[in-house]
Amino acid sequence: MQVLLYHIFLGLFRLAMLAASPFYKKAHQWRKGRKGVMDYLRTQIKPTDKVIWMHCASLGEFEQGRPLLEALRSHYPAHRILLTFFSPSGYEVQKNYKGADWVCYLPLDGPRTAKQFLSLTHPALVIFVKYEFWFFYLKKIFYQQIPLLLVSALFREDMNFFKWYGTLSRKMLRRFQHLFLQNDSSLRLTERLG
Structure with missing residues (x-):
């Protein structure tokens, strides 16, 4: 039931962004920036x-993840870096970031979208920063056994993960092999989940 509600929410969100895009710059950038992402990835990322x-x-979130990204670039020079953003505030500022081979928006979550995105990018490692939880992406990553x-995660007791109705949120959190947390209270909260 929660997956169905999540799917409905995504559809409503997409419609809201479509309706708002003529009037709000960020909504327009969000919508426009996602057009052609799959074609871009198809032409840029080689199977090898x-x-x-x-x-x-x-x-x-980018600034929090940046030191790790730069360390990975240094330690794994044979690997290519894909950097994605959900929001225009990150993408517009960092679209020419030299520390990544490709920078683009993350297409809105969905079962077919996640499958296609992972097929095109075939990542060896996936890193989400802080509060990013996208059910279908996480599910596909988990089932493909990608690390x-x-x-830089931060949890508070008032978040869905720790509420009776947070089943889907807890399921998403359990998809991660490792959580790197910002503080001890986040550690204590996640330990309660088992």
């Missing part, structure tokens, strides 16, 4: 490329 994929919601990390 070893890809490390980092996803950030926006600029603040998946959540870095």
